[in-house]
Amino acid sequence: MASVAVDAPKFVDLTHHLAPEVLVRKTNPLKDIIRISWENPHLVSLANGDPHHSLYPIRRVEYEVASAADEDPVSAWRSLGASAPTQLLTSSRDADSPRLHQASLAYGHGVGLPDALRTVTALNNAYHTAPHHVATMTLGNADAITKVFRMLGSAGDYFLADEFTFGPMPIAAEAHGIKWVPVRIDSGGIIPEELERILANWDSRRGKRPHVLYAVPCGQNPTGSTLSLERRKQIYEIAQKYDLIIVEDDPYYFLQYDPPSTEAHSTQTQLKPFPVSFLSLDVDGRVIRIDSFSKIMAPGLRLGWITSQPAFQQHLVRFIDLSSQQPSGFPQALVSLLLDGWGLAGFDRWVRSLRLDYQRRRDFLLGLFEREVAPGGLASVDVPEAGMFLWVRVHLERHPRFTRKAEEVVEGARTNARELMQELFEACIRGGLLIVPATVFVLPTETGYEEEGSVHIDDRSNFLRATFAGSEETMAAGMPILGKVLKEFFADPSTARIDATSTVA
Amino acid sequence: MASVAVDAPKFVDLTHHLAPEVLVRKTNPLKDIIRISWENPHLVSLANGDPHHSLYPIRRVEYEVASAADEDPVSAWRSLGASAPTQLLTSSRDADSPRLHQASLAYGHGVGLPDALRTVTALNNAYHTAPHHVATMTLGNADAITKVFRMLGSAGDYFLADEFTFGPMPIAAEAHGIKWVPVRIDSGGIIPEELERILANWDSRRGKRPHVLYAVPCGQNPTGSTLSLERRKQIYEIAQKYDLIIVEDDPYYFLQYDPPSTEAHSTQTQLKPFPVSFLSLDVDGRVIRIDSFSKIMAPGLRLGWITSQPAFQQHLVRFIDLSSQQPSGFPQALVSLLLDGWGLAGFDRWVRSLRLDYQRRRDFLLGLFEREVAPGGLASVDVPEAGMFLWVRVHLERHPRFTRKAEEVVEGARTNARELMQELFEACIRGGLLIVPATVFVLPTETGYEEEGSVHIDDRSNFLRATFAGSEETMAAGMPILGKVLKEFFADPSTARIDATSTVA
Incomplete structure (x- = not known):
């Protein structure tokens, strides 16, 4: 599991937001045995019932992907068709370092493959300011959001969301008893004053005050609205004042646009900067940010990541270990190889070109x-x-x-x-x-x-x-x-x- | 979704086993819109917010896998090392039929990719007798079992299992309130008389009688026991008598062994037959069978499948659509290509050789x-x-x-x-x-x-x-x-x- 940096700030203890099912969930007792084997590598182990890696029938996986060397790689990729430049990425047991190949085909830990975690941590560091938050691999945003909703909410809890929102996520939480409170929006998204009005005037006879805000800050689905930095700051302050957890679902983060009139914006270097995320504002550890490779790579990868304070990660990983387990090794290996192959500069060229x-x-x-x-x-x-x-x-x-x-x-x-x-x-x-x-x-x-x-x-x-x-x-x-x-x-x-x-x- | 055969028998209506959360779970209203687009392909659709497939940066995925042409392919694979014969499987947008490639990278339906469903249905037909049950792709058995437990159990329900069992699965269900009742076992696994004794003598003051049996019929973890056909039949009859759902978790199905003394058993053709599964006995539709590629391919694929009567599938798929969504397209494409490449005969040679x-x-x-x-x-x-x-x-x-x-x-x-x-x-x-x-x-x-x-x-x-x-x-x-x-x-x-x-x- 990604370890906490030594100089980590003291995040606010927010464990009172956890649902009862989280608190009663035990750890897998076999994990204690496996831990002994990690800590004592000299031991002869007859403990793990894993298939032997020599029996995996997969010698090599080769991905032919777009090159990101061009200044506008997406344009080249689309216009040149079969002659567009590509790059080969290989995971192989015969390679100089078969470690990634073997790890991607074996059982792993719920947090994700170390290489994939290194990759998404590099992306977090490049686009956000959150050095003390930690990443957990997910199966994409539907998986991540529904797991976070299970972690934070039990029957009778109230959650907040935009009055028009992407339906499946509220519906999933409703099934385990979450009730939704709509927040008025305008063309700029959630209206902070409306959010505060709901919380300030909450009638406790109705139940416990809402303690989770589900927000899609960029290119909200369906309204297309994006929260301004000023609104983000206001909403974060309200979250601090009323002790809210913000679930920041941000699949469209990389798809930012300039006004249509600005015809001069034909190159990447002139694009407006990426927005400041709730994560980057999160001094308390009350933001759980949810990212996806679906919109920038392909939805069929079923891969994304959650970024949170370590205390939430611990419970998430325990839940993952006792449900879906870690994502398939193939998409995890692919994004690791891709970021190694493209480099961060290539990734940045790709997403700006995609914009x-x-x-x-x-x-x-x-x-x-x-x-x-x-x-x-x-x-x-x-x-x-x-x-x-x-x-x-x-x-x-x-x-x-x-x-x-x-x-x-x-x-x-x-x-x-x-x-x-x-x-x-x-x-x-x-x-x-x-x-x-x-x-x-x-x-x-x-x-x-x-x-x-x-x-x-x-x-x-x-x-x-x-x-x-x-x-x-x-x-x-x-x-x-x-x-x-x-x-x-x-x-x-x-x-x-x-x-x-x-x-x- | 896999359709029900026209001549399907009337399975017993077992929907009273479903947990309350299943019954209150709504469908995603967007799916109704998408259904209109399927049923009316002539419509111009501005409805789906899917990334355009020309923007996926993945042109081709090539898997180099073991050949299954040899009589004892696993032995060849292990002994010949780098010179072992291999086969190339390719998913590509430039191929004659780019359909699988594109489908594996796109959003899909919770039931799984059509090609992967066709593959596991062929395996079901080859090894079991259950022509009217239907398959649903999963992320491996931990995912499948925990989803089925959520589907069947809510707080206060009792489930039955071997007194010694693989810990994580009961622990996962405990977190949402399931209580476990241990069934006595001997070297042959669950003792049917002990199972019946528990059900016959159930004290209703304790709560509702157990309605789910979690069983690992082959090479049970940890005891290694395998249920005889006679015991399977007895247990199925008890399940009918006391209205139990049998969750048949069978990851070791393909790993069957002959007695050690029989040295003559050096070729595949002499191996004892594969056992008769609970699924093959299931006239009522009360068996939910859970299979995995983890032990026969590689655990890192995170791929398996559930086989059930259609009524359970419907609720499972709704749950999947509102949580993990379908498995990654890569492992689904791989098993489809592999079974096409090896053929069923090759697959059978591989698993017998693995045995x-x-x-x-x-x-x-x-x-x-x-x-x-x-x-x-x-x-x-x-x-x-x-x-x-x-x-x-x-x-x-x-x-x-x-x-x-x-x-x-x-x-x-x-x-x-x-x-x-x-x-x-x-x-x-x-x-x-x-x-x-x-x-x-x-x-x-x-x-x-x-x-x-x-x-x-x-x-x-x-x-x-x-x-x-x-x-x-x-x-x-x-x-x-x-x-x-x-x-x-x-x-x-x-x-x-x-x-x-x-x-x-």
Whole structure:
């Protein structure tokens, strides 16, 4: 396990945030035996029932990967096709050093392969300021987040999240009894004052005050928003004041974009700096940061890492050892070899080049939106500074059938926004376009709970999520459909209504 | 997801075994959107936020693996070293069919890659009779077992297992409130009459009757025992009578051995048949079988599969989609390519050859035991028919300091076996040998619970577990130490006792 630096600061003791299941979880008694064998390498060991490495039928694994030597390697990789320069990375039992090969094929410790940990620690050191936090390998962010939620929450606990968020993660925690409290957002993400208002006014009759904030600080899914440094600092201060753990889920960290107008930004060196993460602000050890190779390498690797204070790592690793165990040796070996082969400078060139590629995609989609959709005046967008998503606001209030209930109705939705958005979603499908309505991303909350005087979430669900991660062909085909469908939907609503459900399975 | 055969029998509805968390777990609403895109491939989709496959920096992965063409391929693989014949398996985006490569690097469904599912289904069909059960890929058996335990058990439930078992799995379930009930075993594994006695006499004041049996039918860890077909049938009937789910954890299925005396068994064709699994007996759909590539390929793959009735698969996959997601694409692609390359006949040659290799190791360790330990008369063994372990019975009753309490003492241990075994374990370490005492494998049970009149588990913990999975050098060094330490320990106990704890950390 990665050891704690000798000069580590005294992080705040936050073990009171751990769920009961963490505290009753015993260690594997066999590990004590294995520890004796590590500490006494002279012993003859008949203890470990591991298959002998000479019986692994895999002599060598060779990965042919993109070269990162070019100034703009992603562009070269995409444009040159089969003739793009590549690099060979090899894990072999016959190599000068077969250590990595053998380790990647053997049983290991839950924290991950030493080489992979060295790799992600180097990335942490290059992009964040957190010298005393430690890394743990994961199977990607879904695995990491759900494990952290299990570690921090038990039945009846309240967690906080953006009112629109990536649904599967809250749903996973709901299954073991976590209840969600939505935080109001705007185009800049979580509104710090709204977060503080919830905590300051928490009614203890409802239960224990929320103690975990789940946040996606960059290119949030689905809204595409990115928290400013000022908001990050405010949110961290609120977390200190109200003793919150911040789960910083940051898969889009490396996909940052400049404003579309700045055409001069054609080279990497001119890109704006990467944002300051919650991790870099974390003097207390209350941030659990979650990173992934899915967006910068490939999702099928199923590899990522958690960065936390050592006390949390200890419990995470115990949980990993008693569940999934460490990630497959192949993706762990690959990222180690890749970072060795590319070097940190090559990795940085790759991710900056990837930024430019996605930025071009974003600008392409924005251009289409401006040409095909915006002129109708029925929808508008903010420019996303990160991630993969455009959050399209539909101006439902201009729809002829849009209705608003009287002021005295205080409970539930006051408008028919939800129904109209469902009709629009189905009209898009009939028109040939699949685009995701905001209702899919509404944070699940307790039935019947609604703050007094607040605007119902349904009344704010007048958005569609469109991705620019796909191909230009798809975007070029999709935006004109959206423009046309919006126009028809707003012009002739009664027709659209008649067969609204006929073609959707 | 693997579809159910049209002529599937009506499995018994066993959904009442599911834990509450399974029943409240919602599906990911985004999946409904994705389903629309599958069912309507003509739609232009701006829905999925997946990285574009042209941006994956991995062009090709080449695996150099052992050839399975030889009659005894494992022997060739080990003896020929660098000149052993190999086979190249390639996953590439430039190949004639880049489908597998692209799928292995992309997001996928929790059930696993179609190619990997096809592979393990072919293995199931070749070695078991269960045409209507379905497969789900896993991250290896620890992952599979702990997921199944979560699916079937919630706080206060009782599960059954061998009184000596592989500790981490019960410990994992204990953390979420499962209580364990030990079943008496003998050299043939679980004693069916003892299992039935527990269920027939269950005192409902204690709680709900146990509804899950965790069983390792072949080469059980730590005892090395294998259930006979007769016992398997009896246990299955008991499971039907008392409505148990059988979790069949069978990592050593392919490592079956013939009796050591049968020297004639030098070729694969003469090997005894593979045993009939609980899965093959499962007419009701109450067996959840768990297989692994760890022992037959390499543990670092972190790949295995669950076989169950479709109703359980559905809940498992929902859980996987909301936690670890599917296994890494690399090991899934590798096993698919390997089975395509070797063919089923080649796979069968490999595992039969592996049997012979481990059988030679077992016989080597048995020979050493007979020569170095048995003559002293202080320990004895049964011959394991499968797996990786020798369960060494220490004849503690011959020890000069062995004591037995009077008959009227009915609670707790009646002998000092536990203390003596701890002394022996420490004496082995001083002698230079690490070997695992039985106490490490005692199934954790409720404090204070003990059946009236039963022999306390401590009084039956006079065993040591030795593995024959390691090298001949290790075994040759270890057994003489064991013989010598036993002799000294039984001859001069007082000396050994004085510094019993001085050298163990």
